[in-house]
Amino acid sequence: MNAAIRAVVRATLRLGGQPYAIHEGWAGAVAGGVAIRALTWDDVGGILHMGGTVLGAARCPEFRTREGLRAAARNLVQHGIDRLIVIGGDGSLRGTEEFRDEWPSLLEELHEEGAITAGQRQAHRALTVAGLVGSIDNDMAGTDMTIGADTALHRILEAIDALRSTAASHQRTFVVEVMGRHCGYLALMAAVAGAADAVLIPEDPPAPDWPDALVSRLRASREAGLRDLIVVVAEGATDSTGRPISSHEVGEVVTEGLGGEGARVTILGHVQRGGRPSAYDRWMPTLLGYAAVQQVLHGTDIPAQVVGVRNNRLVPLPLATLVRDTTAVKTSVEQGDFAAAGAARGRSFSGLSEIVAELCAPPRMPGRLADPRGAAYPPTPTRAPRRIAVLHAGGVAPGMNTAVRTLVRSTSVTGDVVLGVRGSVPGLVAGRVAALDWADLGDWVGRAGAELGTRRIVPDPDQAAQIAETLVREGIDALVMVGGIEAYRTAAVLHQARVAHPALAIPMVCVPATIDNNLPGAELSIGADTALNTITAALDKIRMSASATQRCFVVETMGGPCGYLAMMSGLAAGAERVYLPEEDIGIADLADDAERMTRTFEQGRQLWLAIRGEQASEHYSAELMTRIFEKEGGDLFDVRQIGLGHVQTGGEPTPFDRLLATRLARAALAHIDHELTTGEASTCYVGEVNGQERFTPITQLAEDLEPMVDRPRSQWWLDLRSIGSVVSDRHASSPVVGVPVTDGS
Template sequence: MTKRIGVMTSGGDSPGMNGSVRAVVRTTLNSGCEAFAILEGYDGLVNNMIKKMEWADVRGFQSEGGTLIGTARCAEFRERNGRLRGAKNLITHGINGLVICGGDGSLTGADTFRKEWPGLLSELVAAKEITQEQQDEFSFLNIVGLVGSIDNDFADTDATIGCYSSLGKICESLDTIDSTASSHQRAFVIEVMGRHCGWLGLMAGHRKLGKRKTVVIVAEGAHDEDLKHISPTMVKDVLAGAPLKLDTRITTLGHLQRGGSPCAYDRQLSTLQGVEAVKAVLAAKPGDPSYFISIIENKIVKKPLLEAVASTLKLAEAIKAKDFEKAIELRGPEFAEYYEAYKITTATDQPGLKLPENKRMNIAIINVGAPAGGMNSATRSAVAYCLARGHTPWAIHNGFPGLVRHHRDKPEGSVRKLDWLEVDCWISKGGSEIGTNRDMPSNVGLFATADCFREWKFDALFIVGGFEAYTALSEMRAARKEFPPFRIPMVLLPATISNNVPGTEYSVGSDTCLNALVSYCDAVKQSASASRRRVFVVETQGGKSGYIATMAGLAIGALAVYTPEEGIDLQTLARDIQHLRESFATDRGQTRAGKLILNSEHASATYTTQLIANIIKEESKGRFESRHAIPGHFQQGVTPSPMDRVRAVRLAVKCMQRLEAYVGRTGEEIMADENAYAVIGIKGASVVFGSMAELEQETNWKDRRPVSEAWLANKKIVDDLSGRPQVP
């Protein structure tokens, strides 16, 4: 029997839902099955609003906010009779698999529906609504859930579809409000969504606490330890009253947080989870539980839905019982770490955190390589942690060249202490406030670099940067036997738009780059759509790694992606041109018909972006047009994305704790410990510290990237969802 799979969005809409619908529909069709959309959520299920979906029906869905197949509240589905009608409608359409994207209430209802399914079918047979043959044929219904919610309030997943888009809207609003707050020395109380989950408030709260302004973020479901509701007005009264007497304003962001085009991360997440959901439906057997698709750190995971629902309910019960430690534990390790990082890095005057004098360190902080969004967030968090613990943070300005050029007699040299007032406002700034440089110790002299380390008595080094920073760490580790000043713990936090540092699947700055590139591509695609018969070839940055091109292609629905890992040849170009001819021939004037090809800057030395566009134009024989576009350094972005900010904070704190663990160790002990020279990274479902001694063996030094790249599997997903034929 051909499997027919339905997709439905339910509950409150969230940015990214449309990406999941597109992924489910096209993966279903690619699998040789038939796809259906249940319009208007459970209301459409009960009232038979079910539409068969074809490939072109979901073209361009990723860039659209809300849900294009609709969602509606449905009191009827809460009653058994409503679920009975829903079951009949599915059987009438021959649907035996269902993917539902919604919040906890929607997914709880889905699991109830699945458990009742055998009984519902028996009732329908008894009432002669369906035949015995139909009951036998559809004896079990497999349901897979995708969590779509801006609140990020579901257990057993680090992120829900839409939460980072919503966080982006909050941060954008706070950036705007912050300038007014500083200008007038005002206090602002900002109410954000989140119901009974404080994720949005916590993530946004990594941002503002300064001297000229006070910004307090209140989740709409906030309460005190006695479970009494805390309203924005109550907070305003405290700030405006004695003794503070601050000029205070209230701003409620409301549904502004829910709308608009989804960010790059939500487009990627919804697409990858939609693909995995269809795989789960197709692999299901009678008796299997319902599953939902989650993400833990950087890994897409299939988990039992009922267990996650139970954990979500336990969280609410823990809050009701005033067991707040248990509630934080149930939110998962990532949330707990963010919460602890927030507490440490928002105020430096915390006597309880201070270490004894003999355990305090001189910690040097340096940025190496090209600028990347989130570098300043990492630096600020490292400084805040140092000050809270009693360490002395030394900023090395302008990389290793700045270090060796420094002279003590200059009052404002390239090496100086950082204080809280200086760094507090850095979290929302792009680039690098302490300056960054591509030169490595070998370029400026290992002896000179080591001599500066000795002169300044550095006890530890915190490096933020890309592949140049990785190479610098490798050089100093190799030179530690010859140069004793390098016998100190060193840790690298990868920060580069290219995401090409070994030891991690995610580099700070790559998300900011993807957001900038996706915005650029949306504009280009709109132009291509308006012209109907036009394709754009867009050049992406990324060095000799195709990560940026591939993940952007996943987010925008690129027709093809060219990467350095695969290269380009005439056969590939010929195949893609033929695919373009066929695609334009079947468009029939539909909307969202613009087509994009992404070309990574080093995919080929011969086939440049402009040449590819010219070849396509020549071979089109006037049937369609071709243009090229090069966004260049626009891709570095201006303001760091929320994900780059919050991950930079969390990872920087973990790096400081790692360096702190070496207090009291001698140079000889550190030299003998390969783990003293490490890279922090997100690998699969874990945050890990990789030893440089091991990582160097996993490095493709010639192409400046890891030997094994975890994202490569996504390249096939881009091709599959674009309908791109494969070269034999």
């Protein structure tokens, strides 16, 4: 929420308006006085990294009364306020809509009783409202993500990962309860990203005999070799008859059913709401806050709007429609229409809810015709099991292991086999190929690095012949390459070599995995979100280190020829200046930055944060920039150069990267299944573009890349590049521009 508050305040100031804070929610509006105060630029400095909300929040029964509504309206009008941005959940936004509808009559009553003048009533005859949804439950229909949900998933996954090591050590089962009274988003995503063995959510309730099915499933997983078992329960879980299912009841069922093996129940509670916000919960609310300001300044004659998110794009959504649709989802759950409720949660939710049972299911074993949840396994294929090889190529990216695990989990219920190629392309040339065991990959979902190994090597034509021999010898039917641009170029070489080596004519799919986020056909690559969070955490520490002195930091990020990491970390950390490879840097730019930097330090600035993409300029290195700023600053401020280096490639993958890896690996498998069924054998790369899976022929690779540069010709995030300076540096000369907002189609 603080990122949104900061953006609202600073965008308002840059657009010539006066922002006000209303503390403690509607209670502050009703109370007035010191609860409503004007804000300055510096009032919202240093809050990006803070959890919670600096404005405070409180329930206000008085706001539900006519007297309370009149008091709130009077206090707003007396401050000259008739444009309102509300950041909250379903209840807050619902109250806002009612307040807006009643505004004209409230002002009429206030005028009649002499609380406001005729001039005030006329000047503020309409209340213009924009809403931003802040809810960790992600329970608002119409928007993909609400402010806070990504951070809550971070907290949940940190807990599940920690519990898993204990569970494995002691061969124990943990039942983890997460928030979600009416919405199972957190539970479902945590179950997929945390490799849970079962999940219970309101939108997909089990039959009344769920205890037997659950115990059977967990016992089968234990027999298949798993030492650690995790069951995730949403706090609002019920069975199909509507009877509540508590985490303690699940713990008792598991303890009794597994022969006295004690299940441990962990209720995460309000820890899910706390802590530092994730990188996403900084840069996206920054865009949302900026767009909301534009909405209330330029949309005075339209109904109240909520600025939502769909496929990483901002969309204006009628507040009344969102409130109605959100209520309808709850009604669908109460009436037992679970399919409608799941569909209303959005594409990501409905897609993962369809496959979570498969990802949680123990492997198909001889004589087992149904998975222990009660659903039948797919019919036993009359064909021989398909043999699908997977390898990594390019630099390491967090989430690579998740993709491999998803392939193994998904094929285990169909009876197919996934072969792991050790050592990347050289390993495929040498034939270092072996089947991957279901149980051995139990904790790969959260492992850092790439267990199969990866290299930045592209095969030459001679090696293509050796790879063809490996495919024949191992009976490989399809190949999945998870990695960066080297994986794509490897696929191109093998595709071109098909004429000389017919054994290479098998389905091949490249899955994008690189922190650089520089691959065509995909808006986001596996690993980029983890790197972005690592950078943001480092920048937080750098910012705090400048609290005792005046200092400029020049921080260099990775990313190669793509400025995604530099750009988005700048938004997430509030950097004053970002230097991108996509933009030309000249001496005039550096001179202007040095002059502005010096002037603002003279006015009392403590910190200037400049972020440079590692290939931002061939001539102006981070060292040279540091020396220029040092020379211009003299004794006024210090300048420090920091290169974050390979720390950006490490760390356990974030929830987003785990979920993205799961979706893309599943998409690759579905494509391979279609091709093998129809007898086709294409070579392509998969990605998500505008929320849809897209498969692009490898022959289009050269056309999709910029000439002589390993980055896509079109990059969606570049449209956001001027927003950072608008909300981070009051003296920036960047034009005040609009945030791209789609029509939601």
